[in-house]
Amino acid sequence: MNTIRTITTVFCLVASSWVTANTCENNFRAEGDPRNGAEFSTNINIANLNASSALGQLRAIALADGFNVLGEELDAAQGTLTIEQKNGRHPFLIYLTAANKGTSADVSINTRLNRRTVAKPEDIRKGMCGMIARIKTGVEGEKIAAAARAAIVPEPLVEIQPRWLAKDIYRMAKRKTAEMITAHYKGKRYLLDGTVGTPLENDGTIELWYKVTIDRNSIFETLDTKESMFWPPIVCRMAPEDRARAAKLQEGEFAKLTGTVDHYWQGSPSKLVLKDCRFH
Template sequence: MKVIPFITSIILLATAAQINANTCEKNFVAEGDPRNGAEFSTSTTINDLGSASALGQLRAIALADGFNVLGEESTGSQGTLTIEQKNGRHPFLIYLTAVNKGTAAEVSIRTKLNRRTVAKPEDIRAGMCGMVARIKTGAEGDAIAAAARAAIVPEPIVEIQPRWLAKDIYRLSKRKTAEMITAHYKGKRYLLDGTIGSPLENEGTIELWYKVTIDRNGILQTLDADESTFWPPIVCRMAPEARARAAKLQEGEFAKLTGTVSHYWQGSPSKLVLKDCRFE
């Protein structure tokens, strides 16, 4: 007779997983023209689950399924994990979001395929809802999430000249969108050293723009020198305590800074933006 509560709990857990999967499938939406990039999304609410636990578990699930895990942005009540489908010639981004709803978490998944990439909606739905169905609740889920986060290895600060970072971004921009470049670089930390343009005030901070163009008359007269006119500037948005010092610099002076990539902006000019920059 003592096995009945145990058996009952297993049945309830299995039933809950099935309900979540069914809700996920019911809420699945496919829209858009594949010639422009078809969009897919779904969501479901899971009881006895927090957003941090959901995202930690989804990190483990994504890694187990062979996705690239690119980054996570979280607050106390919600967060988004960005992963990349790396199979095939044209990888695409997938956003996994979890939001606290009392003692439950609303879990949603969305993606937009690359232009002219065709996928069967039923295959996308099965993949998305298959991930949701594997999320565990309660202490079991918390333990899985904690183990996934404990396995994260912090990325070291990369020391690189601004112009070579700009070259890497430029080459990447030929085959990836600004959104994908941001997803790949966001959160990476760099130590940069080079000459800057005149400090600029923008949105309440000081920006230092590294010069990346190679002098055509210099000793580095190569294909890089010709191409460098198209390389995107590397822009450092200064941390509060470093703004006064940054504002005193003049065009052509040197600045050695550490900063964290915020985003890549594609426009005129395109630029890679780092935040919380400080002097070394």
């Protein structure tokens, strides 16, 4: 019989002002069947705050509370910070979102637990609202956000053969969803060198698909050799200035490229997609 796992502590619970907590708590929603993955969310509008300040502060709050901070997407109007609750055997993603509304900002938190994982709604509500309650407004908040962003270490450029990157993704996919793989890899920068297939024109750009399958040898066959046919292709979407050069390549030729991970797509075939790829 399948058992239901129980989360006893999800968020760091902190004291908050009655007004902020009450508004946040009134907007809290618990939905879905835990057998499919229960969903929790809340939101609040905070005056004298902008999206950039809110997310910068939430980065600092999340790190202080022991979350994995995986990535942030932010433009002039809105943004999302993705964090991971890492305690326990089954971590899950939490999305912190902020959007400018004149001189205020709408701040929201939402998450979906893993299947058959149960948490008490009151614990989730207190944790979410506790994080929001620690956001400061005005100049004070902007200073905290600026300090948090100044501490960010830029992603290094990692040199790796495409097939070994594909192997890492394949093994991660055995225990994590496509959404989680994307969250972990998005924004990472790679220097890749290997043979590619025929260049493909897709969605206004040129794609180069690295060959990752290891040639089989009946005498020296290994686990990697057997598994490699299932490894996801590594796909480089070329930057505008390098598309013409990429289009001239033929199947089986070599390409040494730098690029930034955009997303992992699960399907037939699954693939890891890098954007803004350039010849190195």
